[in-house]
Amino acid sequence: MAKAQETVLEINLTALEHNYRYLKTKISSKTKFLGVVKAFAYGSDAVSIAQKLVALGADYLAVAYTEEGVSLRNAGIKIPILVLHPQIVSFDTIIERCLEPNLYSERILTAFITAAERHQQKIYPIHLKFNTGLNRLGFNAKDIPSIVKKLSETTAVKVLSIFSHLAASEDLEEKDFTLNQIKNFNIISTQIDAALPYIPFKHLANTSGIINYPEAHFDMVRSGIGLYGFGNDIDEDKNFIPVATLKTNISQIHYLEPNESVGYNRAFTSNKKIKTATLPLGHADGIGREYGNGKGVVCVHGYYAPIIGNTCMDMIMVDVTDIDCSEGDEVIVFGNKPTATEFAAGANTISYEVLTGISQRVKRVIVEQQNSINI
Incomplete structure (x- = not known):
């Protein structure tokens, strides 16, 4: 699967087939x-x-x-x-x-x-x-x-x-x-x-x-x-594969000193030296204002990075202090890690709301058998 050079929602039809066939095993052939x-x-x-x-x-x-x-x-x-x-x-x-x-x-x-x-x-x-x-x-x-x-x-x-x-x-x-x-x-x-x-x-x-x-x-x-890709149960979720993966990348990295703030209304203020990454998606893309200030995490190179500051219309900021990353690197907002269920839990909501809330301005990329088609 291609690395995200922009914010995309990757839709894996192979995962859809897996989920369909699993559900079919639960019902009669008739x-x-x-x-x-x-x-x-x-x-x-x-x-x-x-x-x-x-x-x-x-x-x-x-x-x-x-x-x-x-x-x-x-x-x-x-x-x-x-x-x-x-x-x-x-x-x-x-x-x-x-x-x-x-x-x-x-x-x-x-x-x-x-x-x-x-x-x-x-x-x-x-x-x-x-x-x-x-x-x-x-x-x-x-x-x-x-x-x-x-x-x-x-x-x-x-x-x-x-x-x-x-x-x-x-x-x-x-x-x-x-x-x-x-x-x-x-x-x-x-x-x-x-x-x-x-x-x-x-x-x-x-x-x-x-x-x-x-x-x-x-x-x-x-x-x-x-x-x-969701079974409404932790144990059942293991039998499903999430179809949608929301990917983006790091637009810019900032190095903050103690007592410097991040984003609108200075909603987050650092208490030590930290490194932040700015990502090109925000509440206009479906990442609501309820996220931020520790509510919600994304995944950078396999490590969780908490969302900090207030979510902006087109941008969010995450704390990557302990993560080795660079501008342009790929970020997973939700997919397999974190799942949409896990991402949603950060704002006390459910996967349904997260999935259906992704704006239509986010490009959909269809993936099947490792071949992708932009739509």
């Missing part, structure tokens, strides 16, 4: 696999990730919003794409681009049926989401009679699947809660199957559900963070 590629594929590159998942044999992709699905269709992605949080204003586009909406309330269901009828659709595939405890989006079990009535009055749509979302599948201290969610989903599934003249397929498990709750696999599983 169970479908959905890859979640929302939010630029967790901050990486949605098109490249989607193309690789298609090549690996994924059955479905999922995005949060319609325009994310449109971008994949424009890139030639043809497999089914589930839109997890569609808005009514986008229903015409969903139909025109053959995307499949998650419908989660009576208002949304009614509006989509109207749109499908206006487009003269017949049995257009839809997915119904039920709330089993996350209390975010979804119908409740008591809504089933109303749903079935609406569906019986139209031929424009057909329920392809019903699904729900686990709230705490990574936390085994919440096992009773998760098992209750699975129980509730089974009850809802039974009622839906009895009420409709056909049987929709079912899906419930996210990455942690895949790993911890095989009884929740149903007909399809959905993986997001696992594909990108």
Whole structure:
């Protein structure tokens, strides 16, 4: 892999393949696999990730919003794409681009049926989401009679699947809660199957559900963070390879005397002679103001260097007093060391936020079998 001469987010498709194949070992060969590629594929590159998942044999992709699905269709992605949080204003586009909406309330269901009828659709595939405890989006079990009535009055749509979302599948201290969610989903599934003249397929498990709750696999599983290299558990993380590595380099080295300050508002003041390195990325690139002053570390030549001073818009400063390094040397912000989880912990947040927060101005470099392509 090439050394970073500028700030880049390196996306390793070989790591993605490893993670996909590991997750596939956890499920039956008959169970479908959905890859979640929302939010630029967790901050990486949605098109490249989607193309690789298609090549690996994924059955479905999922995005949060319609325009994310449109971008994949424009890139030639043809497999089914589930839109997890569609808005009514986008229903015409969903139909025109053959995307499949998650419908989660009576208002949304009614509006989509109207749109499908206006487009003269017949049995257009839809997915119904039920709330089993996350209390975010979804119908409740008591809504089933109303749903079935609406569906019986139209031929424009057909329920392809019903699904729900686990709230705490990574936390085994919440096992009773998760098992209750699975129980509730089974009850809802039974009622839906009895009420409709056909049987929709079912899906419930996210990455942690895949790993911890095989009884929740149903007909399809959905993986997001696992594909990108994280198992939501220290032991499980060892089975994954991070896909994204944020690399940069040292722009300048400074030698400070005692009582000299670093950065805006003099947020850090040295109490001894120190050496600092200035790196060309900042909060405009996704390294928030919560970092700095000892919160968060980067890796220089295998050694951790703490971020000091306030994070600037385009720069951060790190303490490299005890590290043999020079201007131009490569720096790993996160990847294998530190991981995005470890980097995030410095600011009391999670890998999801760190990964998805990397600005689109940071160049993405696709890496596979040691060959890189700038995009």
